[in-house]
Amino acid sequence: MTIWRRIFEERRAVLLPIVILLAANVAVLLLAVWPMQAAVARADGDAAEAMTALALARREEKRAKDARASKDRAEQELRKFYAEVLPKAQVDGRKVTTAWLVQAATDAGVTFKGFSFDYDAVRDSRLTRVVVKFTLQGRYANIRKFLYNVETAEEFVVVEKVELAQAGNDSAATNGLLEVGLTVSTYYLTPAGS
Numbered sequence: 001m002t003i004w005r006r007i008f009e010e011r012r013a014v015l016l017p018i019v020i021l022l023a024a025n026v027a028v029l030l031l032a033v034w035p036m037q038a039a040v041a042r043a044d045g046d047a048a049e050a051m052t053a054l055a056l057a058r059r060e061e062k063r064a065k066d067a068r069a070s071k072d073r074a075e076q077e078l079r080k081f082y083a084e085v086l087p088k089a090q091v092d093g094r095k096v097t098t099a100w101l102v103q104a105a106t107d108a109g110v111t112f113k114g115f116s117f118d119y120d121a122v123r124d125s126r127l128t129r130v131v132v133k134f135t136l137q138g139r140y141a142n143i144r145k146f147l148y149n150v151e152t153a154e155e156f157v158v159v160e161k162v163e164l165a166q167a168g169n170d171s172a173a174t175n176g177l178l179e180v181g182l183t184v185s186t187y188y189l190t191p192a193g194s
Helices: 003-010 012-085 090-108 140-151 170-174
Strands: 111-121 127-138 158-166 178-189
Touching (some): 090 127, 090 140, 127 140, 140 158
Antiparallel strands (some): 111 127, 127 178
8 A cells, every 4th residue: 555545545534525625616716716707807898998988979979069069159150140240131231332431431541433333142042242343542551541441340341352553544643543443242131032
């Protein structure tokens, strides 16, 4: 009999439960702990992915809310523009492009010579464009002042074209006067059904 067999025979009552417990521990480790550990690792990975997806969703939600707020603000400003800035009707459009511009020319020391009107509807819009071509005469500094006043005015006037030339008659040319051909436009809302 070998020494190990003798020890086993004498200590069987102690060793057998230890071997059974050791086998049970290995079985629990193989059948329960490792699969649970793998499930926990997968759950941690899924949780990390879910947190990333949540962060992306929150970022998209914020972007959508910002876009909505921006759209609402733009619509509000557009309504305000239509209500407060644009001329209300054709008559108001003519006033802005004639009476106001003639007064601005006079204030700047520029002589008003003449004008012509044209109207055209803006395609796919309720707006109508009023185009006015002016002829003005004055000194260069006064013309600059006039153009500055037009560009910075509260009235909605778009300067489309400026043509500068020496004044036509000899007495104006010798006085240093220049002639300005100015094309400006404004818009007004066309009444519904027009």
